[in-house]
Amino acid sequence: MFFEHDPQDVTRILFQNFPTWMAVRFYLIGAAACVVFAYGVWTNIRKYRRGVRSGAWSPFWPRVWQMVATVLTHRTIKRRAEAAGRSHSWIFYGFAALFVGTSIITLEHDILEPLTGLTFWYGWFYLAFSAVLDLAGVALIAGLIYMMYRRKLLALPRLDYTRPDRSPGDPDYDRSGYRREDWAFLWTLIAIAFTGFLLEASRLVWLQGDAVVWDYRWFSPVGTTTAYLMKALGLGPDGAAQLRLGLWWFHGMLALLFIALVPYTKVKHIFTAMGSLMARDTEAKRRMPTANVDGERIGYSVLTDFTDKYLLNLDACTKCGRCHEACPANASGYPLSPRDLVLSLRELANDTLSHAAMPKGPITVSGDGVNMIRSETLWSCRTCAACVEICPVGIEHLPMIVQMRRALIEDGDFDPMLQLTLKSLQKSGNALGESKRKRPRWTKNLDFEIKDARTQPVDVLWYVGDYASFDPRSQKVTIAFAKILHAAGIDFGILYEDEQTAGNDVRRVGEEGLFQALAAANIELLNSCEFSSMVTTDPHTYNTIRNEYPEFGGNYLIEHASAMLERLIREGRIPTPVNLNYRVTYHDPCHLGRINDGAEPPRQVLRRLGVDLVELRRIRENSFCCGAGGGRIWLADPPAMKKPAELRAAEAAEIAGLDVLVVNCPKCLNMMEDGVKGSGNEGKFRVMELIELVQEAMGLIGDTTSDDGDNVLREAGAPA
Amino acid sequence: MKIMVAVKQVAFLDDEFEIRDDGRDVGEDFFEKDLNEFDHFSVEQAMLIKEAAGGDAEVVIVIVGDEDADDALRTALAKGADRGIRVWDDALAEADGIAVAKVLAKLVEREKPDMVFTGAQSADFGSAVTGMALAGFLGWPHAAVVSNLDYASGARTATLRRELEGGLEEIMTIRCPAVLSIQLGINQPRYASLRGIKQAKQKPVDELSLDDLGLSAAEVAPASRVRRMYAPERGKAELITGSAAEQAARLAEIIKELRGM
DSSP, X not given: OTTSSOGGGSSOOTTTTOOHHHHHHXXXXXXXXXXXXXXXXXXXXXXXXXXXXXXXXXXXXXXHHHHHHHHHHTXXXXXXXXXXXXXXXXXHHHHHHHHHHHHHHHIIIIIIHHHHOOOOOSHHHHHHHHHHHHHHHHHHHHHHHHHHHIIIIIOOGGGOOOOTTSOTTSTTSSOHHHHHHHHHHHHHHHHHHHHHHHHHHHHHHHTTTOHHHHTTGGGSHHHHHHHHHHHHTTOOHHHHHHHHHHHHHHHHHHHHHHHHHGGGSGGGHHHHXXXXXXXXXXXXXXXXXXXXXXXXXXXXXBGGGSBHHHHHHHHHOOOOOHHHHHOHHHHTTOSOOHHHHHHHXXXXXXXXXXXXXXXXXXXXXXXXXXXXXXXXXXXXXOOOOHHHHHOTTOOOHHHHHHHHHHHHHHHTOSOHHHHHHHHHHHHHSOTTSOOGGGGGGGGXXXXXXXXXXXXXXXXXXXXXXXXXXXXXXXHHHXXXXXXXXXXXXXXXXXXXXXXXXXXXXXXXXXXXXXXXXXXXXXXXXXXXXXXSEEEESOHHHHHIIIIIGGGGTOOOOEEEHHHHHHHHHHTTOSOOXXXXXXXXXXXXXXXXXXXXXXXXXXHHHHHHTTOEEOOOSSOGGGOOOOSOTTTGGGSOOOTTSOOHHHHHHHHHHTSTTOOEEEEOSHHHHHHHHHHHHHTTOTTTSEEEEHHHHHHHHHTOTTSTTOSOHHHHHHHTTOOO | OEXXXXXXXXXXXXXXOOBOTTSSSBOGGGEEEEXXXXXXXXXXXXXXXXXXXXXXXXXXXEEEOOGGGHHHHHHHHHTTOSEEEEEOOGGGTTOOHHHHHHHHHHHHHHHOOSEEEEEXXXXXXXXXXXXXXXXXXXXXXXXXXXXXXXXXXXXXXXXXXXXXXGGOEEEEEEESSOEEEEOTTSSOOOOOOHHHHHHGGGSOEEEEOTGGGTOOTGGGXXXXXXXXXXXXXXXXXOOOOSOHHHHHHXXXXXXXXXXXX
């Protein structure tokens, strides 16, 4: 093709036919746009740096590579929104290619050529460049159109920013400004893309007589098609020259305006999301931040208590609404949406930390004012980590909530019911207001003695946990697990009266001082015992001992009961169970399935039991919390509210012919039994622990301990 | 302006317990100790007055007890009180409410507070006598079982409401300084976080003996003495089932049995 022309001539002449003053004016405007952009970037960075330094971006390079991989694959954006993720990737790659293309031109024209005389933007490179950018423009437009369709015609509830926890008339109620910003963003970007094509087409029409342009037109397929259209409409070279000049300025100004506005609008997520993904803590859902309990203050009560990373998190939110949709509190009508929490704090930060001078007084975060976080919002959280898990840009809502709760606990801003629980925990190490001596009383229902791990070495130390020790319904499961371990010939023991709650929920409710005291006492005790591994039936206990105790000097190998059962069955240590003829479904506990990757072992166990497992709609890492976590099991749900467990029970009830809803956590058991009753499904199916099914399959039912939980207490000598 | 709040560390029984060998108390192993429930409310009331005065009031917590009682004292201090005083002497081991009141009266003379609060009673023994005995020793105005209080820091009088029998309530104005015993429910006590309790260790606590207060062991000899503590015999209950005739027959049988016929 180049046989007829010098490849050097096959290019686009920049500022072709521009008078000098016009090119100069363009450069001046371009420089101004860059200054406005840079100033905006700086004010944002200044805002983040007004938080507490976190060091969350180091080690720098490994974090960069991880972030780049996440962004390039769109891994997090595609989750649970395949179409949106795909469209976003078109916009992303289209925009990125166009941006890189423009930068290449700048590199040659404004840097390399004036400095070294080097040029490369011609010939084959130029033609390939033209084709790629045409494609990029198409991708960009297609992606943007889908996003418009998604907003206008799909009208997804998760994209409605109206706050369910505010009333009409509240200044932060409908937030229509966000919607307008969304549309302005889409229209601006699509206008830039369209005018780009029109500009390209008008140039072709204008220069149709110039062979080095016209002969290579099909390397710009969209521009050329549009050019033919223009010609068909009667546009000649002279008119096209006029049009081209007008479009050139319109397109250029719009693009520069866009660049200048990046740091001031939602477009900033290009950078903030990357920064946020880089700083992401993969342990954020498992381990709450450790606080200095001897310090003067604790938790986050003012905005400047937030770390720079969390302040950046606030700006990274793209309002995609996935957390809003995943949140069990929001789904049940509680005044909490993780998205709204983040957006409120963002607005608060913009109002207070964006200016040259800091506000005079402290910037209180909890309260009833505009953009402040209400205490009932913080107390609605179940710490199920569904929000952290699904956030495509790595926002860590949960640790922020726990930090704010710590300040509320210190101020006494919480439900009086919780005070009784915390006092009971302080006094006797359990949340149920029981005495320490009562903790091992369930063992009296066994026809064998459980070893005392405090005084003799055991192979497996079983950390029983609060609900499993005291709750009459859970005691049946606890007894069943003891019998299974006994039957499997496991050398195991418990800590009897000296076990205290491990503290998972104590920490998540915000009583960090009490958590650390419990952890220290438990670790001291555990370290004085001789054992090779630990087991627990409670995923909350499991999570804390596994992920939070190491920081306090407790390093143990711990298994959840379901993983241990799976292993024992696989190794043949539990006699091959008989098949159970049930249709079952399985509810993943948050602290196992989502937070600790423990979704598979319980399913393996169910498979071995031969039951017909029909999955729920929301499973594994997308499980829907029963509503017990974060200390909520200690608080009453207002009667007018739907409980998360009721929604979950209704979900299970959709399964035709369901016999058993299998749970795998003492707290889930407690909540789901209530949820089945509360949702009007009592009698339709049973709620059983996985352990109980194993017990049944092993034929261990029917001896001394098949009675109900009431007997456990009565026989143990409770007063009549 | 100073408010003195007298608190007590009480014992909570486990529901399975054994009586001590001498038969005069429950074995030490069978109870857990904590700050008296009523004292959460009296401390809170003092704190509310202090806070309403813009902090311009001192709240002093006093307790009679051995080292063990430090936990209860610190819990009260963690709620925001300024300092504590703990009085102990082995001679106080069997002290009753009257003896404790004598000790408290000496503390009042020493501290000269403008107002003294106690809990309406202790959750373990429930004598409800300490506060009123203290007022008696001091010759101060007093009111028991106060369920509502209108008192500003430094005021010369306080207006209060107290609960009487039969659903009656009494509203009275009392001259200050006075001794008030505070009823449950007068306010919503705040929570003392474990962190707060730990940090309360740094608050000043005076440890005093009877000598320091100019009291002799004889002066605090208890006016009463526990002779025996025992679990009363359990009553019996039986659910009678069957037809009406069967039930009647069983009932007659039981009556005969009980009357020894």
